[in-house]
Amino acid sequence: MPAAEPTAAQLAESLLAFWADGGVDAMMLDEPVDRIAAGRILPPPRPSTPVATAPAPRPGPVQRDISGAVAQAQALAAAAQDFDALVAAIAGFEGCPLRHEGAATQAVVFRGDPKAPLMVIGEAPGADEDVLGQPFVGRAGKLLDRMLTAAGLQDRVLITNTVYWRPPGNRTPTQAEQAICAPFVERMIALVKPRMLLLAGGASAKSMLRREEGILSLRGRWLEWKSSDGALELPAMPTLHPAFLLRQPGAKKKAWSDLLTLTERLDRPDRPH
Ligand code: URA
Numbered sequence: 001m002p003a004a005e006p007t008a009a010q011l012a013e014s015l016l017a018f019w020a021d022g023g024v025d026a027m028m029l030d031e032p033v034d035r036i037a038a039g040r041i042l043p044p045p046r047p048s049t050p051v052a053t054a055p056a057p058r059p060g061p062v063q064r065d066i067s068g069a070v071a072q073a074q075a076l077a078a079a080a081q082d083f084d085a086l087v088a089a090i091a092g093f094e095g096c097p098l099r100h101e102g103a104a105t106q107a108v109v110f111r112g113d114p115k116a117p118l119m120v121i122g123e124a125p126g127a128d129e130d131v132l133g134q135p136f137v138g139r140a141g142k143l144l145d146r147m148l149t150a151a152g153l154q155d156r157v158l159i160t161n162t163v164y165w166r167p168p169g170n171r172t173p174t175q176a177e178q179a180i181c182a183p184f185v186e187r188m189i190a191l192v193k194p195r196m197l198l199l200a201g202g203a204s205a206k207s208m209l210r211r212e213e214g215i216l217s218l219r220g221r222w223l224e225w226k227s228s229d230g231a232l233e234l235p236a237m238p239t240l241h242p243a244f245l246l247r248q249p250g251a252k253k254k255a256w257s258d259l260l261t262l263t264e265r266l267d268r269p270d271r272p273h
Contacts, residue, residue: 069095069180077187083114086187090164096180098124098165098173106133107165110188112158118266119194120144120159121185123203123241124173130166135159140243144200147242147256151263158192160185162207178207186227189234197225197234198262201241208236215240220258222265237262 072095080086091107093099099107108125111134120136128138136144136159148154163173163181185208189197199205202215209223218238225236239258240251 064176066176066180070183073180073183077183080187080191083188083191086184086191090184093164093184096163096165096177098163098167098177101165101168104130104166106130108133108135108161109164110158110160111135111137113155114158114192116156116158116192117195118153118157118198118262119189119192119196120148120157120198120200121204121208122159122161122200124161124163124170125166126170127166135161136242139246140241143242143245147259150256151259153259153263153266156266158194160188162204172203175207178203182207182228186232189225189227190232194234196262196266197236198259199236199238201244204241205236205238209238219254220261222261235265 073093076089076093077086080089087109090109093107108129122136125135126138126140128141129135135141144159145154148157162178162185164184167173167177197208199208202218205215205218206212208225209218211218211223215238219240220237222235222237225234226232237258240255242255245252245255
């Protein structure tokens with residue numbers, strides 16, 4: 001008797017197992033989907049047979065109200081009287097959807113010196129960071145560390161991100177996710193009191209500076225970061241993300257030049273920043 005043909009389900013299962021063996025642990029669409037803005041509403045089921053009538057207009061994205069989560073983050077951040085209390089508040093915060101979607105293990109808050117004169121703000125934790133609980137500890141982080149060490153900054157830095165949980169499949173964090181975490185980022189800046197910020201990657205630079213341009217046009221320039229109430233201001237240097245530099249080693253000299261510009265200002269003894 002000829003062997004039975006595998007069913008579609010068996011074929012799909014075998015393909016998924018093949019991908020899982022290769023390290024694929026998330027399904028991505030070609031275009032990013034902001035599931036917060038979409039209100040997690042699934043599209044209506046497709047009719048099984050084509051209908052001859054004109055298609056019904058598609059509803060626009062449903063804006064999920066994130067104001068409650070933002071307000072809760074603001075209240076928790078404001079109540080944190082010192083750095084340790086802030087870290088504990090972030091770790092206990094349930095309001096960021098990433099906590100329940102992407103992160104396998106824990107909040108990834110910071111590494112480095114809580115009194116550092118320089119804060120590096122990346123985009124979001126990845127898989128290695130999720131496991132180890134510290135930002136920039138994977139390949140991109142190793143490159144960042146080598147660059148900081150070469151610039152003499154390794155002991156003068158605190159490293160964090162715009163969001164504290166790994167986005168599923170390492171996608172870029174959405175503006176809504178960044179807005180929910182922003183009160184904690186701002187409070188961290190207020191408590192650490194760095195003299196300047198290094199913003200690694202477009203998603204960090206755009207969110208921190210509230211600008212639309214891409215990182216290639218933002219990088220290498222001194223721009224002003226302002227807190228949302230306008231009470232705090234700091235010079236900020238956007239630069240290329242180390243993960244991008246791993247893919248495009250030819251761009252390293254631009255990032256190195258950004259770092260030297262920043263170090264020169266950080267080391268300037270005589271002028272207020
Ligand atoms: N990329 C980031 O932006 N942050 C990390 O912590 C790791 C990789």
